[in-house]
Amino acid sequence: MSLRAKPDAVVLNGLPAFASPYGTDVELVDFLEQVSAHLCRWLSTAANRHPLPSLGCLPDIAPERFGRNARQLLEDLDQIMDRAYQPNHPGALAHLDPPPLTASIAADLVCAGLNNNLLAEELSPSLSLLERRLCRWFAERLGLPQGASGVAASGGTLSNLMALVAARHAAGLQHDPNACIVASRDAHVSLQKAVKVMGLREDALQLVGTDDQGCLDLVQLDWLLQHLHQQERPVLAVVATAGTTVSGSVDPIPKMRALCDRDGLWLHVDGAIGACFALNPNTSTLVPGLKEADSVTVNPQKLFGITKTSSLLLLANPSHLKTVFGTGLPYMETSRDGEHGGEIGLQGTRAAEILKLWLGLRQLGEEGIQHVLQSALERASLFRHYLNDEKFMLRSGPLHIVSFRPCGLLSDQLVTWTADTRQKLLRQGIMLSRPFYQDQYYLKAVFGNPHTDERLIIQLAQQLLASI
Numbered sequence: 001m002s003l004r005a006k007p008d009a010v011v012l013n014g015l016p017a018f019a020s021p022y023g024t025d026v027e028l029v030d031f032l033e034q035v036s037a038h039l040c041r042w043l044s045t046a047a048n049r050h051p052l053p054s055l056g057c058l059p060d061i062a063p064e065r066f067g068r069n070a071r072q073l074l075e076d077l078d079q080i081m082d083r084a085y086q087p088n089h090p091g092a093l094a095h096l097d098p099p100p101l102t103a104s105i106a107a108d109l110v111c112a113g114l115n116n117n118l119l120a121e122e123l124s125p126s127l128s129l130l131e132r133r134l135c136r137w138f139a140e141r142l143g144l145p146q147g148a149s150g151v152a153a154s155g156g157t158l159s160n161l162m163a164l165v166a167a168r169h170a171a172g173l174q175h176d177p178n179a180c181i182v183a184s185r186d187a188h189v190s191l192q193k194a195v196k197v198m199g200l201r202e203d204a205l206q207l208v209g210t211d212d213q214g215c216l217d218l219v220q221l222d223w224l225l226q227h228l229h230q231q232e233r234p235v236l237a238v239v240a241t242a243g244t245t246v247s248g249s250v251d252p253i254p255k256m257r258a259l260c261d262r263d264g265l266w267l268h269v270d271g272a273i274g275a276c277f278a279l280n281p282n283t284s285t286l287v288p289g290l291k292e293a294d295s296v297t298v299n300p301q302k303l304f305g306i307t308k309t310s311s312l313l314l315l316a317n318p319s320h321l322k323t324v325f326g327t328g329l330p331y332m333e334t335s336r337d338g339e340h341g342g343e344i345g346l347q348g349t350r351a352a353e354i355l356k357l358w359l360g361l362r363q364l365g366e367e368g369i370q371h372v373l374q375s376a377l378e379r380a381s382l383f384r385h386y387l388n389d390e391k392f393m394l395r396s397g398p399l400h401i402v403s404f405r406p407c408g409l410l411s412d413q414l415v416t417w418t419a420d421t422r423q424k425l426l427r428q429g430i431m432l433s434r435p436f437y438q439d440q441y442y443l444k445a446v447f448g449n450p451h452t453d454e455r456l457i458i459q460l461a462q463q464l465l466a467s468i
Ligand SMILES: Cc1ncc(COP(=O)(O)O)c(C=O)c1O
Pocket: 096, 154, 155, 156, 157, 158, 160, 188, 190, 241, 243, 244, 245, 270, 272, 273, 299, 311
């Protein structure tokens, strides 16, 4: 048997399964153009659709014997798209899932085509370098000390986990099952996962109360740290949240830093929501103290529309990452310009998600970054203004998230009011979420959607006022 010098591409039903390395495939170009046209149609008809379509039939799951041609593949895609959550709808206000940035969509497509691997430099030379440089740029913008840097990961949950594993190692507590983590009761549930994955005790997540603004209570933190010390429970990290999930509250990071310094503790800031506000000088005052953290999670996917996923973990001293996650990669060449991506994080093979973050921010520019941040804040403040806080109890920090419930309703009534009102609004194309927070149901609106205009905000506030 001999291999032909120029093997035929696998062509099924007229569409090459792999792009020819010898010349342009007109069928492939045509297919990608059509896919792109379908996607643009899906995005551009969002306002006539619904943010949350009903889940009808899906296409068959199993591959057919002889595969599907380009037209049939597009039909398959259309069926999934028609039933997908529609972030581009102006009424999509439920979560931290904004419309996708156009340059980020393009970069995602190119990322798939490049199919590079951030595991090792030789599998992603330009992209490994891009990731290192962009992490350094972010660290600098957040005000972290010179030399600070980090690594990208699939989402904030993973960034938080890696930070805590690094903190534990730095404290020399990797073999101590009694080690614990201290955070506020409003911290994200990803910390609970971290405790499980790290094999810590069930009570390893020690929670501190919050004040009426949803910010960690410093007196309680001080007391708890002393109490844990007396109990001989070592603390591997204190976690501050810059932008809590329900109210967008920002913990008092500088004062938490002072307590950590007193006790020699690692301070991790979960800035999955809030750290992006530090990218612009006009909004950075909303999240003071990031520069004093040992590690920071930042999730540009949650606000800038960088397509999922886009999360960075930044460390004041990034060498901790190599110490914890470095295994040696004996089947790879040594990297020339820094560490292999697979040696400074938990993930092995990893897509070059940095491309869409980089291109997205390049598209926005400084002015665009500022506009995204400020307009989100303005929409939230308009909503607070129209909602009338005498009738509603608001849970809303300084960012773009507003949770609320009518004053004077009992718990049972709140269950019904939140569920019914959410459904009513959904029928009008406005999607809010319904968090369960401190033993009560709330409705929550996240104002990161640039298509949400004042008219819609007024409509939302009027509907809410009419519902009580
Ligand atoms: C404050 C905070 N941290 C972490 C996360 C986890 O991020 P991800 O869902 O990207 O894993 C979230 C998610 O909403 C969050 O709100």
